[in-house]
Amino acid sequence: MSKxxxxxxxxxxxxxxIATRLCKDGYRVALNxxxxxxxxxxSLREQLSTTYKRDAYIxxxxxxxxxxxxxxVSAVAKDMGSVxxxxxxAGIAPISPIIDTSTEDFQHIFKINVEGVxxxxxxxxxxxxxxxxxxxxxxxxxxxxxxxxxxxxxxxSATKFAVRGLTQAAEIATARExxxxxxxxxxxxxxxxxxxxxxxxxxxxWQVDKxxxxxxxxxxxxxxxxxxxxxxxSFLVSDEAGKITxxxxxxxxxxxxx
Numbered sequence: 001m002s003k004x005x006x007x008x009x010x011x012x013x014x015x016x017x018i019a020t021r022l023c024k025d026g027y028r029v030a031l032n033x034x035x036x037x038x039x040x041x042x043s044l045r046e047q048l049s050t051t052y053k054r055d056a057y058i059x060x061x062x063x064x065x066x067x068x069x070x071x072x073v074s075a076v077a078k079d080m081g082s083v084x085x086x087x088x089x090a091g092i093a094p095i096s097p098i099i100d101t102s103t104e105d106f107q108h109i110f111k112i113n114v115e116g117v118x119x120x121x122x123x124x125x126x127x128x129x130x131x132x133x134x135x136x137x138x139x140x141x142x143x144x145x146x147x148x149x150x151x152x153x154x155x156x157s158a159t160k161f162a163v164r165g166l167t168q169a170a171e172i173a174t175a176r177e178x179x180x181x182x183x184x185x186x187x188x189x190x191x192x193x194x195x196x197x198x199x200x201x202x203x204x205x206w207q208v209d210k211x212x213x214x215x216x217x218x219x220x221x222x223x224x225x226x227x228x229x230x231x232x233x234s235f236l237v238s239d240e241a242g243k244i245t246x247x248x249x250x251x252x253x254x255x256x257x258x
Contacts, residue, residue: 002026005022006059008061011044014190014193014226016226019044022233023052027084031058032060038058064112073124084133085137088116109156113156113160114166129181134182138186138188139188140163144156146161163248184244186247189249189251189252191250192224193224193226
């Protein structure tokens with residue numbers, strides 16, 4: 001039977017592209033998002049069924065809630081037979097200078113972008129250990145998680161640094177605790193991507209700091225597509241990437257290099 005991939009934030013953008021690519025690759029996919037995104041998930045499920053003749057599973061849950069993520073992973077494993085791949089993609093990118101950000105708003109972005117990834121890593125790993133067949137865990141970092149960004153993205157950038165650190169820490173746990181179970185943990189770290197979320201963020205960034213945005217010299221050649229990111233994820237969850245773990249792979253057309 002085909003492996004099962006659970007993708008959070010799958011209703012649009014990068015998450016939708018990853019779900020589509022993994023379905024094309026032969027995975028059975030479980031599509032997660034918030035209740036208000038159910039119609040978008042249903043349209044994606046219909047699209048995947050029509051194109052790839054595969055029925056997708058819809059898993060409604062808020063990743064910021066550990067209880068909901070635990071229940072989601074358990075339900076997917078019960079109804080689909082396993083959870084072999086976890087893509088912790090869900091996240092937000094509000095634009096706000098640090099000095100204008102309330103403590104509540106700062107905590108909110110961390111609750112979704114960092115705690116959400118933590119919940120997915122934790123409960124997916126526990127399920128994979130229980131299954132005893134190994135697994136692939138992938139988180140959503142960013143090029144902004146390797147280089148601090150201003151222009152109202154300081155809070156977002158901090159969350160993506162945290163995801164990168166969590167991914168590396170999880171790799172250490174994998175080596176010391178989970179290695180016998182064959183679990184790898186990595187993250188993808190895109191730069192500018194052509195999504196509605198990114199386009200809205202860029203518009204807001206221009207309002208925050210026109211000079212710094214102008215200095216970036218952004219043009220279309222620097223932008224990746226959602227399919228570019230999905231292709232990188234496809235590799236990271238493949239058998240060929242079996243020796244790659246604890247890494248944050250940048251997809252940014254050379255905008256920033258390690």
